[in-house]
Amino acid sequence: MSMEDYDFLFKIVLIGNAGVGKTCLVRRFTQGLFPPGQGATIGVDFMIKTVEINGEKVKETNHIRNRRFAGFLSNLLQIWDTAGQERFRSITQSYYRSANALILTYDITCEESFRCLPEWLREIEQYASNKVITVLVGNKIDLAERREVSQQRAEEFSEAQDMYYLETSAKESDNVEKLFLDLACRLISEARQNTLVNNVSSPLPGEGKSISYLTCCNFN
Numbered sequence: 001m002s003m004e005d006y007d008f009l010f011k012i013v014l015i016g017n018a019g020v021g022k023t024c025l026v027r028r029f030t031q032g033l034f035p036p037g038q039g040a041t042i043g044v045d046f047m048i049k050t051v052e053i054n055g056e057k058v059k060e061t062n063h064i065r066n067r068r069f070a071g072f073l074s075n076l077l078q079i080w081d082t083a084g085q086e087r088f089r090s091i092t093q094s095y096y097r098s099a100n101a102l103i104l105t106y107d108i109t110c111e112e113s114f115r116c117l118p119e120w121l122r123e124i125e126q127y128a129s130n131k132v133i134t135v136l137v138g139n140k141i142d143l144a145e146r147r148e149v150s151q152q153r154a155e156e157f158s159e160a161q162d163m164y165y166l167e168t169s170a171k172e173s174d175n176v177e178k179l180f181l182d183l184a185c186r187l188i189s190e191a192r193q194n195t196l197v198n199n200v201s202s203p204l205p206g207e208g209k210s211i212s213y214l215t216c217c218n219f220n
């Protein structure tokens with residue numbers, strides 16, 4: 001796999017308090033599973049996934065020829081899962097700078113993880129590019145009976161910060177594909193307008209699979 005196999009390569013970094021479900025969201029999207037007994041992330045973890053936008057799923061053989069012939073876009077998402085624990089902060093901060101998008105995650109059943117969001121936004125301000133796209137995600141909506149942060153409160157917060165907001169369940173797979181694919185669409189749209197972070201990193205081996213996506217840019 002080389003960079004020429006892809007129309008776009010985007011770097012997406014997940015951040016947020018420890019235990020909010022960042023690793024589970026990444027695993028759900030890239031591997032389609034909810035890992036049992038997921039341990040805390042140490043430093044950073046890395047996964048990749050290819051997505052086809054506005055096209056059909058293309059077989060691996062003749063991949064490039066078919067795709068170019070049909071005018072499809074193949075996009076590689078490089079997804080970096082960072083440790084939420086404070087002691088890894090100096091390592092994880094170094095990954096913000098070249099991120100095209102940040103997924104700022106909190107746990108809807110944990111008020112504390114929501115209250116820490118302004119602190120995370122300060123980190124973003126300090127370490128990320130000013131062109132970065134930030135999405136706020138409230139995870140664990142399958143635990144509705146334990147909800148501590150209302151959807152309305154989170155929406156008001158995200159609107160005030162000019163961020164797109166989505167609620168997910170990595171466990172039940174609710175809105176997880178939507179999160180990453182809408183983000184990919186938005187990244188493509190911004191890349192076409194040349195407003196994105198110029199990312200010089202190259203693809204690395206990963207475990208993701210190809211998937212298709214037919215609609216584009218549901219959030220702006």
Ligand SMILES: Nc1nc2c(ncn2[C@@H]2O[C@H](COP(=O)(O)OP(=O)(O)OP(=O)(O)O)[C@@H](O)[C@H]2O)c(=O)[nH]1
Pocket residue numbers: 016017018019020021022023024025035037038039040041042082083084085139140141142143168169170171172
């Ligand atoms: N019920 C429910 N549990 C979840 C969900 N997502 C994650 N969890 C659980 O929450 C715990 C923490 O999940 P992780 O994905 O390791 O959290 P993390 O944000 O990556 O944590 P750090 O690596 O320490 O930063 C695990 O016990 C998961 O099983 C979800 O959508 N629903």
